[in-house]
Amino acid sequence: MDIPSIKAQLTLADVLHYYGLKPDKNLRLHCPFHDDKTPSLQVYYKTHTAYCFSSNCPTHGKSLDVIDFIMHMDKSSKHEAILKAQSLLTGTAPKPLLPLTKAAILTKMFTYFKNAVHNSAPAKAYLESRKLDYAKLDVGYNSGQFHHGTRKDEALIKSCLEVGLLLPSGANTRSGEPGYKPFGKNGIVFPLKDAQHQISGLYFRSTINDSDQRHFYLKDRKGLYPSYPEPETEILILTESIIDAASLHQQGEMSGTYAVLALYGTNGMTQEHLSAIESLPRLKEAVFFLNGDEPGREAVKKHSHTLQGVLPQLALSQIPTPEGEDVNSLLQGHQAAVLLHLIEKKQLLFQLNLQLKNFQLKTLLISRLLSNR
Ligand SMILES: [Zn+2]
Secondary structure (H helix, E strand, O other), rough: OHHHHHHHHHHHHHHHHOOOOOOOOEEEEEEOOOOOOOOEEEEEOOOEEEEEOOOOOOOOOOOHHHHHHHHHHHHHOOOHHHHHHHHHOOOOOOOOOOOOOHHHHHHHHHHHHHHOOOOHHHHHHHHHHHOOOOOOOOOEEEEOOOOOHOOOOHHHHHHHHHHHHEEEEEOOOOOOOEEEEOOOOOOEEEEOOOOOOOOEEEEEEEEEOOOOOOEOOOOOOEEOOOOOOOOOOOOEEEHHHHHHHHHHHHHHOOOOOOOEOOOOOOOOOOOOHHHHHHHOOOOEEEEEEEOOOHHHHHHHHHHHHHHHHHOOOEEEEEEEOOOOHHHHHHHHHHHHHHHHHHHHHOOHHHHHHHHHHHHHHHHHHHHHHHHHH
């Protein structure tokens, strides 16, 4: 079949339908050939052509016929596109691979990172230094190599650019292709999950930098660690970091009684945390197990007031973390049992405040009585 007879028979509507693309009422599409924020691709059903108005587009300036369209969609040669067009006409074209959802991309990549731990000496050394048990935890390692060499795969690169696991480096590789910079390179990776227990975000802790730049969240941070607490949860322990939560989470003996949830740092009690906590039907108590330092104690005050505001009946307590320690440093320096002992020593927060207030009131009354005398 020659090109004119293909073009005479194959409609653009058929091609768009095959790729699952639907133009809006102005016959415009989010262009599939470049990262398109507004629909820039105009569809012309009369001429069976399409045109992208964005100057960022590799097709810009060229009217695309059905064969060009297939060629760009499949990143194939013109000859392959002609064969594909014929198979569309005869109804023998294979089903196209639909774009993966964000959850599917993150799940696939996390599985890859998780498998990488076993082959990576630096990852294992880092996890062992933090007393984190990678046999028990869902944890991965990003060596930053996933888009290189034999693993190079255009669809994978596109997916990773979309979710932020790859960033354009701005420079070209030696072979002249655009270069990419992996996000969270040399980082230990933890999955953040949504209410349906799907991976909706990733957190990276650098294994090579212990100063300023250590914590990396994938763009559009969503999800909670280790997961949304189960509806049966009665007592919820809140930690300051993901590694602190992992340190507690791997203590299997605790899981029956307590659920653990990581905040994202001292300022990291987000609306997603609050909504998840509010929706727990059996929750009786929230326990703060934050760092034994001034920012940690300030965060307990701030977040306990927030929680009291939304859940006035909820008991609130804190664990007396020794000065200069955090959950993970305690685990590094002691037997794991120390964490359980400390949890048993939790102190009710507002009861403490109440006792303090009563005491202040009494002193006030006594001093008034004394001065009235
Ligand atoms: Zn375009």
